[in-house]
Amino acid sequence: MLNFDYRNPTHIVFGKDRLAELDQLVPANARVLVTYGGGSVKRFGTLDKVITALGDRVVFEFGGIEANPKYDTLARAAELARRESIDFLLAVGGGSVMDGTKFIALAAKFDGDSSSLLHHGFNPVPVTEVLPVGTVATLPATGSEMNAFAVVSHQGGKFPVTHPQSFPVFSVLDPSLTFSLPKIQVANGVVDSFVHVVEQYVTFPVDARVQDRMAEGILKTLIEVGPVTVAEPENYNARANLVWSATSALNGMIGSGVPADWTTHMIGHELTAMFGIDHAQTLAVVLPSVWRVRKEQKRAKLLQYAERVWDITSGDEDSRIEQAIAATQAFFEQVGLKTRLRDYDVPQERIADVVAALEAHGMTALSETGDLGLDSSREILELAW
């Protein structure tokens, strides 16, 4: 097992009918900025319930945080927070709203050009004061509700941002708030969560048994409940298991003491930025090819994945690995996502542009061992086409 640090102070408030507790969770007398996205939280009444729960606190609203939230939008919200002396941010929405609000919390207290905060990668941004953020999560997918990471889009790139104080203070996770989501967003959430897990699991063995078994447990849960929760949106238990899987996938627990390979996310980010393909759909496209191209480096864990997650035990090693990759791809298709780049109308000749973008963003040494170069990325994209 590798040495590790684990710390996650977010208070999870999970279950039915928990929104009224916002009154206890948000500091009394706080000046609150409620942030949200495209208006579905208005349409389905969630925003009204949130505002009601906040009682007589001074509440401002900032809507319109888009999918893959843009720096310019977030900078406007930070300016509002500064102008109105906001002291608590409450994000109501999915990963984009939560990520965006974490950035607002950093930018609102930052003197200087906050776009400079986009250029620190996975290192903490140099900010000394951060506004506290709470969330009401309405889309199970990104894990943002229980981690300190955000991804912000700016000038054609997607930039990770983090800080030790970027964990939400609390996150209210009421699975029934997600019943009204479009099927495709639920399917995206299933695949996004699944890929988060395997990126921390299908690497090389370090004898981290609890983490491996936990990862396998989340994967098996997603395989069991994914198709059910897409087909039956109001099945509470299925949705509750998806919500907790999504959170558990990226709260740091399964990633403690093991290597991680974020190649799929890094290549996927470029596909979203360049072609506007949904984040999870880029992952469904890229992952199978990453595994095929990196079969030798990942052989031991791919075999473990085949046996423990898919019960594949017959055939020689290469056959078992290919069966597991095919089963994964079939699972993504089963919940409703296409898994070939051509399915998303990307011309094969644009692959060169994607590789150029990877190069421009410094993504030239990906993988758990830092040796996946642009040639391999090209091979992955060709194979995924």
Added chain:
Amino acid sequence: MLNFDYRNPTHIVFGKDRLAELDQLVPANARVLVTYGGGSVKRFGTLDKVITALGDRVVFEFGGIEANPKYDTLARAAELARRESIDFLLAVGGGSVMDGTKFIALAAKFDGDSSSLLHHGFNPVPVTEVLPVGTVATLPATGSEMNAFAVVSHQGGKFPVTHPQSFPVFSVLDPSLTFSLPKIQVANGVVDSFVHVVEQYVTFPVDARVQDRMAEGILKTLIEVGPVTVAEPENYNARANLVWSATSALNGMIGSGVPADWTTHMIGHELTAMFGIDHAQTLAVVLPSVWRVRKEQKRAKLLQYAERVWDITSGDEDSRIEQAIAATQAFFEQVGLKTRLRDYDVPQERIADVVAALEAHGMTALSETGDLGLDSSREILELAW
């Protein structure tokens, strides 16, 4: 899945050679009280390394915290902390030292008779200020390094104590610090951790799939590494997996959203208080009989446990359940613990005294459904004899 709250702010510092980081983890200028037990941390040099890492901070020491720490001992330490204006407590030891230090942290800031803090059960004690506690955990077993609970002994009883601020600020878990433990203490740790998991798992089903799979994952890990780490104390990976299993068993994660049945611990506490049997050994004695007596109430989860943890799939339901209970008992014996009450020289006629003690301590409605009365406790003890 049941509604739940999960919050655990402890910073885990896991791995080899982490002690020097105490200098960053403990606040600069803190007046530190280092607490420990019977002296093995002195003998094996851990205490020296801790003191060295604390540099030029003002450091006091309080040793002699016994197994099943006594209120009177802890009250003396609290008095010392108060007298010397201590502002940080650093527990170096196993569960008893960590539990005891959590109590010192509460008592040191409490005006009045701190023995009154023993009578709040699992409700938070009425204390407004709590000294911060860090730990250097030298025995993988109780999970105290990453939860807000303590158990304190007083006048023949064992009393749970908790407070929202009783989570350690940090816990340094270096598996190699545990290499020098006597074999029996390691075996005790394996069994204590195992029982913590099943008490949150072998109850009744609530469709909490991630939690169930995580529980099963910890159990399988303990079954795999338990005998190895008892036999090979300096096998780092085996010990590291035991340490992380022990912490994961009782940090709240697998217990979120599921029922729990602490019957085995409650009956076990009386056996420790009355006969001085090691805590884990009381659990090894009591658990199999709890399951046999409560077979009907736990049928579905016992069958799931048999299949998923022990791969038992042949025979009718009752046979599969009995096979699983026998396998569990054999596992406890395999790591080195006896599993019959008579093995610990308890006369059968003293069972009546144990039942009387349970009654005196209000333990008359145990189990996940609160319907396990004194007659069932007597039946469990007779069966366990």
